[in-house]
Amino acid sequence: RQVSMDYSFVNALTHNMVNISSVISFYDINCSYMKKLQARLRDNRFIQLLPNLAIIPGIGMWHMHGHQSSCFAQYSPLFIPGAGWVDGEIIETLWSTLNIVSGSARGMTSPHRQELLNFQINDSNFIKM
DSSP: OOHHHHHHHHHHHHSSOTTOOEEEEEOTTHHHHGGGHHHHHHTOSSOOOOTTOEEEEEOOHHHHTTSOHHHHHHHOGGGSTTTOSOOOOSHHHHHHHHHHHHHHHHTSOHHHHHHHHHHHHHHHHHHHO
């Protein structure tokens, strides 16, 4: 059920990880995703986590309020040492800028729409630098 996410997650955690011993991972459903991660990876011969890598699971603040109250203390970035005040959301923060062009993009051909969305996202990334 989670094989695509497991594959993406493990590949992200094996790229450029020299001298990194722990990571904080934000995922909207980390409370359920992390429960059986080790068992799923143990049963999968194609993907493996780096040995001795500590994964600290978190749930972004935007999604935290839809979870049980027991999730808050365990997965809120406010209680994860080193996380600080982070909302843990990436895609959701881009919606407001994409909404500006959504009306125009609706009537475009697929290549033109892709070019417009790429331009908007690239502009958003440039502004963050």
